[in-house]
Every structure is written in structure tokens, then in C-alpha cells.
Amino acid sequence: xxxxxxxxxxxxxxxxxxxxxxxxxxxxxxxxxxxxxxxxxxxxxxxxxxxxxxxxxxxxxxxxxxxxxxxxxxxxxxxxxxxxxxxxxxxxxxxxxxxxxxxxxxxxxxxxxxxxxxxxxxxxxxxxx
Amino acid sequence: xxxxxxxxxxxxxxxxxxxxxxxxxxxxxxxxxxxxxxxxxxxxxxxxxxxxxxxxxxxxxxxxxxxxxxxxxxxxxxxxxxxxxxxxxxxxxxxxxxxxxxxxxxxxxxxxxxxxxxxxxxxxxxxxxxxxxxxxxxxxxxxxxxxxxxxxxxxxxxxxxxxxxxxxxxxxxxxxxxxxxxxxxxxxxxxxxxxxxxxxxxxxxxxxxxxxxxxxxxxxxxxxxxxxxxxxxxxxxxxxxxxxxxxxxxxxxxxxxxxxxxxxxxxxxxx
Numbered sequence: 001x002x003x004x005x006x007x008x009x010x011x012x013x014x015x016x017x018x019x020x021x022x023x024x025x026x027x028x029x030x031x032x033x034x035x036x037x038x039x040x041x042x043x044x045x046x047x048x049x050x051x052x053x054x055x056x057x058x059x060x061x062x063x064x065x066x067x068x069x070x071x072x073x074x075x076x077x078x079x080x081x082x083x084x085x086x087x088x089x090x091x092x093x094x095x096x097x098x099x100x101x102x103x104x105x106x107x108x109x110x111x112x113x114x115x116x117x118x119x120x121x122x123x124x125x126x127x128x129x
Numbered sequence: 130x131x132x133x134x135x136x137x138x139x140x141x142x143x144x145x146x147x148x149x150x151x152x153x154x155x156x157x158x159x160x161x162x163x164x165x166x167x168x169x170x171x172x173x174x175x176x177x178x179x180x181x182x183x184x185x186x187x188x189x190x191x192x193x194x195x196x197x198x199x200x201x202x203x204x205x206x207x208x209x210x211x212x213x214x215x216x217x218x219x220x221x222x223x224x225x226x227x228x229x230x231x232x233x234x235x236x237x238x239x240x241x242x243x244x245x246x247x248x249x250x251x252x253x254x255x256x257x258x259x260x261x262x263x264x265x266x267x268x269x270x271x272x273x274x275x276x277x278x279x280x281x282x283x284x285x286x287x288x289x290x291x292x293x294x295x296x297x298x299x300x301x302x303x304x305x306x307x308x309x310x311x312x313x314x315x316x317x318x319x320x321x322x323x324x325x326x327x328x329x330x331x332x333x334x335x336x337x338x339x340x341x342x343x344x345x346x347x348x349x350x351x352x353x354x355x356x357x358x359x360x361x362x363x364x365x366x367x368x369x370x371x372x373x374x375x376x377x378x379x380x381x382x383x384x385x386x387x388x389x390x391x392x393x394x395x396x397x398x399x400x
Contacts, residue, residue, distance in 0.1 A: 050394045099205070
């Protein structure tokens with residue numbers, strides 16, 4: 001229990017610094033893949049990196065404030081073929097993220113799809129894949 | 130008169146040699162092995178439900194008509210934690226290795242990536258790397274074929290020049306192993322030995338250091354490459370396991386190029 005609290009604190013600390021959480025997943029076993037939730041917010045950072053990309057979002061908490069989430073996306077190579085790019089997202093963009101939540105309840109999700117404010121949809125797989 | 134005979138004789142010789150060269154050129158395509166070189170994308174990377182695979186993935190129903198809002202996705206990836214048991218098409222494990230799989234499944238269901246080599250940026254190894262989930266590039270010469278996987282920048286070489294694995298090679302197992310191949314008509318027959326035991330056959334199905342892999346690779350139609358894989362492991366498998374991977378050749382930019390993967394970029398100590 002103590003370990004879990006420490007891990008969560010570390011993850012939160014990392015999020016405060018705008019960093020990818022200390023617990024880097026790169027593996028879908030860390031996520032409840034059969035659950036897909038929706039979050040709306042503002043992009044703080046878009047990390048176009050391998051093996052997985054990261055979208056840091058200030059998510060509306062429904063009470064006038066925001067909570068920071070780290071959303072993990074697929075590799076740049078795959079996302080390129082799905083219509084994404086290094087510059088498709090930037091700080092300040094309003095986005096809606098469909099994501100699978102972390103199994104341990106941290107503010108980390110795995111991206112299923114992102115919708116931009118102009119209605120453009122970014123799927124997490126190339127067409128026909 | 131003599132001159133005429135000579136000319137006729139020369140004409141006959143010329144005609145005969147012409148026929149011969151026509152016969153040779155008609156025969157040569159059959160004796161020349163096909164060229165597999167090119168960039169391919171997998172047609173069946175995910176496999177049957179429950180087979181498991183790394184990486185988030187699209188789920189849910191097909192896209193609606195243009196202009197209509199998309200329905201919410203139903204999931205992000207196939208379950209790869211074994212919580213639904215082993216697929217009937219998965220390799221059949223001996224009790225010792227089934228127990229290992231069950232222990233890993235328990236850890237995965239709890240959310241641990243401990244048994245996930247790909248998450249640690251290790252090479253997927255043979256035969257799992259032939260899933261080529263993110264695409265593969267084949268480079269072929271007369272004496273060697275090299276297979277490159279975009280996922281984890283993994284690479285394997287198949288030697289075609291008749292060399293065989295030496296005791297030193299057999300004593301030095303690697304992720305991709307040591308592959309030798311020969312042509313049987315238009316089919317490349319490959320045998321792979323000297324494989325490490327810390328990789329997975331597919332998903333997270335474990336195996337021993339006695340695993341060997343045989344493949345039959347051919348074009349089934351223009352641009353469609355098929356790899357029929359047979360995995361043998363007397364310690365881990367009840368019987369040899371067979372699977373078929375299919376890939377489509379990409380011919381137009383940008384689909385015909387792979388992107389750098391550089392997995393270590395995401396590893397904590399590398400940043």
C-alpha cells in the first residue's frame with residue numbers, strides 16, 4: 001500500500017513538472033483496454049517520441065478547474081500513417097480525447113482517438129489496419 | 130556451289146543456336162528465384178481474438194457516413210493479459226510452460242509490464258518479430274535476405290550461400306537466432322536455430338532454448354507475401370505449432386517507407 005502511494009506521488013510529481021510519468025508503460029497491459037472514456041481539455045504538451053507518443057492535457061474537471069492527464073499514444077511511425085504528425089497538436093489546442101484508463105487509477109490513459117476543435121478526427125490506427 | 134552450301138550450313142547453325150537461346154531464356158525465369166525486396170505491411174498482424182499484441186489499437190464499429198459524428202470507440206486494443214484464457218489456436222504448452230504463462234498472465238492482469246519485452250525495448254525475437262506489426266523491409270541479394278521490422282528496429286539475416294551454423298554459433302543464442310535458407314522453386318525454405326529462451330513465441334507464450342523455427346516464404350499472388358511458420362520445441366510445446374503471416378507490398382510513397390523507431394528514446398535512463 002505504502003509503495004502504491006509512493007508511486008502515485010511520484011507520478012503526480014512528474015505530472016506537475018510536465019514530464020511523462022515515472023511509470024512509463026509502452027504496454028497495453030497497464031490499461032483497461034475494454035473501457036473507453038472521454039476527456040475534454042487543452043493541450044499542454046505533445047511529445048512526438050518513441051516508442052510511444054505522449055499528449056499532456058489539462059482536462060476540465062467539471063468544477064471550473066483542470067486536472068492534468070498524460071495520454072499515451074502509439075508510435076510516431078504508426079500515427080504518421082493514421083494522419084498524425086509532429087505538428088498536428090500544439091500547446092493551447094482544445095481537444096477531446098477518447099482513452100482507456102490506467103488500471104492503477106493514475107491520471108494516465110491510452111489514446112483511442114483524438115478530436116480537434118475543427119472536427120478533425122485522429123484515429124489511433126491507419127485506415128484498414 | 131560450295132559457297133551456297135556453306136551459307137546454308139551457316140544459316141542452319143545460326144537458326145539452331147537461336148532456337149537454343151530462345152529455349153534458355155524461356156527456361157530461366159523458372160530457375161531464377163523471385164525477388165522479395167521491398168516494404169510490406171502485415172495483413173493479419175493481430176491474429177485471432179485473444180492472441181494478444183502490443184500497442185494501442187483502434188476498436189469499435191466502422192466509420193459512419195462523412196459529416197456524421199463518430200460513435201465512441203469500444204476499446205483501445207485487444208486484451209493481451211490472458212484474462213480470457215488461451216486461444217484455441219495458440220501454441221499448446223507443456224504443464225511446466227503453461228504454469229509460467231499463467232504466472233505471467235496474473236502479473237499482466239494486475240497491470241504489470243514485467244513480462245513485456247517490447248515495453249523494455251528488447252527485440253521481439255523469432256518467430257514473434259515476423260508479425261511485423263508496424264511494417265517490414267526486405268532486402269535481398271543472391272547470398273542473403275535481410276528482414277527489418279519497424280517495431281523495435283529489429284533485424285534478422287537469412288544466409289542463402291550454403292553456410293551452416295557452427296558450434297560457436299549454436300553456443301551463442303540471440304533474439305533473431307541464426308537463419309539459413311534455400312530455394313525450392315519459388316519458395317524460400319528457412320531454418321532458424323540458436324534462439325534465446327527469454328522471448329515469446331507470440332503474445333507472451335514462453336519457450337525453451339530448444340526452440341527451432343522453420344518457414345516457407347513465397348508470393349501467393351503479385352505483391353502478397355506469405356510466411357508459413359512452424360515452431361518446434363520439445364520442452365515447451367506439446368506438438369509443433371503452425372501459423373501463417375501475410376504481408377502486402379507497398380509501392381507508393383509514403384507507404385513504401387518505414388520510420389525510425391529508436392525505442393530507447395522512451396526508456397527512463399536514456400533521457
